[in-house]
Amino acid sequence: MAQTPNQRYRVAPLRPRKKSWPFPMNIYQTAVGRKWVMALTGMGLIGFVLIHMIGNLHVYEGPARMHEYAETLRTLGGGLMPRGLVLWLMRLGLLGMFGLHLHSAITLKNMSGNSSEEATLIGGAKKYAGGRQHLAANYASRTMRWTGPIIALYLFYHLADLTWGWWLGDKFVSGDPYHNVTQSLSSLPVAILYIVANIALALHIFHGAWSMFQSLGINSPRYNHLRRGLAATLAGLILIGNLSFPLLTQTGLISEDNRECPINETTGLACLVEQAEGH
Amino acid sequence: MSNNAEIINVTIKVWRQDGPTSEGRFETHQQAISTHASFLEMLDLLNESLNDQGHEPIAFESDCREGICGTCGVMINGRAHGPQKATATCQLHMREFSDGDEIVIEPFRASGFPVIRDLAVDRSPLDRIIESGGYITVNTGAASDANLTPVPKEASDQAFDAAACIGCGACVAACPNSAGQLFTAAKIGHLNLLPQGQAERWKRTENMVETMEEFFGSCTNHGECSEACPKEISLDFIAFMNRDYLKAKVKNRALTGQK
Ligand code: HEM
Ligand code: FES
Numbered sequence: 001m002a003q004t005p006n007q008r009y010r011v012a013p014l015r016p017r018k019k020s021w022p023f024p025m026n027i028y029q030t031a032v033g034r035k036w037v038m039a040l041t042g043m044g045l046i047g048f049v050l051i052h053m054i055g056n057l058h059v060y061e062g063p064a065r066m067h068e069y070a071e072t073l074r075t076l077g078g079g080l081m082p083r084g085l086v087l088w089l090m091r092l093g094l095l096g097m098f099g100l101h102l103h104s105a106i107t108l109k110n111m112s113g114n115s116s117e118e119a120t121l122i123g124g125a126k127k128y129a130g131g132r133q134h135l136a137a138n139y140a141s142r143t144m145r146w147t148g149p150i151i152a153l154y155l156f157y158h159l160a161d162l163t164w165g166w167w168l169g170d171k172f173v174s175g176d177p178y179h180n181v182t183q184s185l186s187s188l189p190v191a192i193l194y195i196v197a198n199i200a201l202a203l204h205i206f207h208g209a210w211s212m213f214q215s216l217g218i219n220s221p222r223y224n225h226l227r228r229g230l231a232a233t234l235a236g237l238i239l240i241g242n243l244s245f246p247l248l249t250q251t252g253l254i255s256e257d258n259r260e261c262p263i264n265e266t267t268g269l270a271c272l273v274e275q276a277e278g279h
Numbered sequence: 280m281s282n283n284a285e286i287i288n289v290t291i292k293v294w295r296q297d298g299p300t301s302e303g304r305f306e307t308h309q310q311a312i313s314t315h316a317s318f319l320e321m322l323d324l325l326n327e328s329l330n331d332q333g334h335e336p337i338a339f340e341s342d343c344r345e346g347i348c349g350t351c352g353v354m355i356n357g358r359a360h361g362p363q364k365a366t367a368t369c370q371l372h373m374r375e376f377s378d379g380d381e382i383v384i385e386p387f388r389a390s391g392f393p394v395i396r397d398l399a400v401d402r403s404p405l406d407r408i409i410e411s412g413g414y415i416t417v418n419t420g421a422a423s424d425a426n427l428t429p430v431p432k433e434a435s436d437q438a439f440d441a442a443a444c445i446g447c448g449a450c451v452a453a454c455p456n457s458a459g460q461l462f463t464a465a466k467i468g469h470l471n472l473l474p475q476g477q478a479e480r481w482k483r484t485e486n487m488v489e490t491m492e493e494f495f496g497s498c499t500n501h502g503e504c505s506e507a508c509p510k511e512i513s514l515d516f517i518a519f520m521n522r523d524y525l526k527a528k529v530k531n532r533a534l535t536g537q538k
């Protein structure tokens with residue numbers, strides 16, 4: 001086709017390049033760079049979720065050990081740091097990672113939607129009239145944009161539940177996580193909510209932990225075949241650990257039936273400390 | 280492959296659109312066709328009868344009809360280049376279909392690929408990506424001796440796998456995000472793997488990725504592109520591009536002479 005010069009660029013860029021920010025912020029301006037951020041923050045969040053799950057296994061050692069674990073988190077850094085400072089620094093780090101992960105996810109999703117406008121979009125997904133058979137995309141990869149927001153909502157619920165004690169009201173005892181967890185998870189609707197949310201989390205990690213390697217360019221024939229397995233193992237471990245809490249509370253394995261200490265923030269906690277030391 | 284040609288009757292539901300800004304619609308036609316015919320021959324016959332009846336023939340693109348030029352891609356029953364794996368539309372044969380089948384034919388869809396007419400889309404954004412870095416710099420004049428530049432066997436094999444990309448755009452069409460990653464990664468990988476491509480490596484990676492992002496979506500590593508690719512380009516090239524892109528961003532530009 002003969003083309004005149006101004007016909008040559010018939011397809012105008014959907015998003016012309018913007019002025020570059022100073023290094024290293026310019027990395028975040030591009031989608032490939034933003035996926036690096038998404039992958040790194042995702043990796044940090046997976047690390048958190050894994051450690052969080054493992055730490056919570058202390059409930060199986062009873063209220064005293066659980067209280068001791070909670071205390072340990074607050075006194076990280078020993079005498080060098082004021083009480084709670086390290087915990088707060090970690091919380092700030094998590095918040096930062098979460099914010100970046102969320103921002104990159106939302107903006108990149110919009111970029112993809114806006115690149116598919118010539119196609120039929122159904123529920124934000126690109127469709128063809130001839131049907132859309134997914135040949136490679138799996139359930140987890142296709143639902144990242146649903147599992148992500150589910151995790152965000154759940155996270156808020158979970159903080160309000162067991163950190164701020166909004167829903168438990170008078171029954172919430174700050175510093176006695178064993179009591180709070182049993183109180184919260186012994187309610188069936190709450191247990192179901194935790195189960196559903198953690199399935200969403202596991203799905204998210206199943207695709208995320210694999211996708212991460214691609215985004216970070218970690219790719220070598222020597223260990224490529226391990227990537228799926230690693231993602232499945234991570235997702236599986238986190239799923240089993242996290243599901244065990246609501247399930248075992250519901251079946252009565254985690255309960256306060258044999259509790260010796262009173263349930264309050266003064267004598268109760270002191271009694272728990274004594275018990276932990278006595279062990 | 281059976282030697283006995285069979286005649287099958289298929290229902291063709293095809294996208295018709297008069298021009299870039301016109302409303303599109305589906306049209307349905309019946310076509311009797313030999314199973315030995317290629318998919319494009321089936322469309323040729325259909326166009327002849329449309330012509331005979333005084334209708335406008337269906338616009339679709341093709342050139343080499345041997346699977347190497349990359350012009351012929353369309354969506355067939357929701358799959359880029361149709362049901363046969365690792366096969367461009369022109370290499371697809373009607374023996375992949377059965378008597379009575381309905382075949383839905385649509386153009387490749389992406390905002391970066393506006394429809395020109397019917398099944399023909401404008402894939403020039405892929406050319407913009409190539410222009411921005413898909414080249415190497417060599418001395419013109421007398422050709423240099425063959426094999427003057429030694430290339431490690433592994434590098435040449437990998438580069439060859441990447442160079443198999445015919446630039447058809449099936450990756451973008453099949454991608455739920457309409458991302459241009461597989462095409463761009465193949466072109467970058469092809470040159471970045473070879474000694475001849477080293478001089479512009481970092482500038483190329485940066486420019487091609489950023490031009491790609493002007494037109495296409497953001498990759499989420501579904502892997503649909505590689506499944507749809509008639510040349511089965513591997514996702515590994517996307518990882519390679521992602522790594523080279525970050526490296527390109529942190530390179531000392533003064534020292535690599537690529538300001
Ligand atoms: C607010 C909640 C969250 C939202 C909205 C969200 C959203 C997303 C989205 C949309 C993606 C991109 C999916 C893709 O590339 O296919 C993603 C990737 C990812 N997410 Fe999340 N996510 C959230 C929380 C989390 C959490 C808690 C973790 C850790 C356990 C996590 C780990 C990951 C990982 C590892 C990736 C892969 C990054 C990559 O593809 O390079 N995300 N997230
Ligand atoms: S017509 Fe050339 S690849 Fe199909």
